[in-house]
Amino acid sequence: MSKRFLRIADTLYHWVFPRVIEQDAETQTLLRNIYPTINWQKVRFYEGLPWFIAGSYVNAIVLPATWNRQYIHAYFAVYQPDTLAGLSTIIHEGFHVLQYQDLGKGIGFMRRFMVCYLADYFQLFFKNILKKGSQVANRIAYEKHPMEIPAYTQDRYFSQHCLRHKMRIPSTQLPSQLIHTHCGYSPQLAFPFLLMGFLMTLLFMLIKPFIEVFFLIIAAPMYVIGRIF
Numbered sequence: 001m002s003k004r005f006l007r008i009a010d011t012l013y014h015w016v017f018p019r020v021i022e023q024d025a026e027t028q029t030l031l032r033n034i035y036p037t038i039n040w041q042k043v044r045f046y047e048g049l050p051w052f053i054a055g056s057y058v059n060a061i062v063l064p065a066t067w068n069r070q071y072i073h074a075y076f077a078v079y080q081p082d083t084l085a086g087l088s089t090i091i092h093e094g095f096h097v098l099q100y101q102d103l104g105k106g107i108g109f110m111r112r113f114m115v116c117y118l119a120d121y122f123q124l125f126f127k128n129i130l131k132k133g134s135q136v137a138n139r140i141a142y143e144k145h146p147m148e149i150p151a152y153t154q155d156r157y158f159s160q161h162c163l164r165h166k167m168r169i170p171s172t173q174l175p176s177q178l179i180h181t182h183c184g185y186s187p188q189l190a191f192p193f194l195l196m197g198f199l200m201t202l203l204f205m206l207i208k209p210f211i212e213v214f215f216l217i218i219a220a221p222m223y224v225i226g227r228i229f
């Protein structure tokens, strides 16, 4: 019985706070070579998606730390640096980390990246929704997103490079097209969408910590009961 309580508490806790990934040295070196200007001390990788997108089609996402001004967290549904597809996803998310860093610090979720990312999404979505319907507009808003296009170009180029050279991790002699010191993003956003992006980020920034504390309040007694009995 006590083991059951401990297991539930553990599952609940890690559903809210996914497990930190200890990166292997090869992947670390590769990321540092491809994105040499990123301060990797401020980046953490996690196995498991955040609770609010668990079960969605998303297989990885980069988000700001909830309780910090600088830390950036990359979450992976499945972390697989030993496969080409898995490694390409890591390279893709690395590009988003670069975008976060270039766009500056903030408070918790309130980062310029978050505001611009959501604003760009809304701008594309509402441009297409009347003519094409919500499903297609949603797809276009993701595929034509100005922050996604270079990230996908990067991971595609990385995959092609690996396949061409029949090597899994080409840490040395990387082609210059793969190395990025800046993300190159400059926002071109109409004010209403910028405002929407800001308000969404603000709402999420304020609500998320309370929801997570609520989950912790449920998990804590289960943990205590599991330890005592």
Ligand SMILES: [Zn+2]
Pocket (backbone or CB within 6 Å): 092, 096, 148, 151
């Ligand atoms: Zn992406």
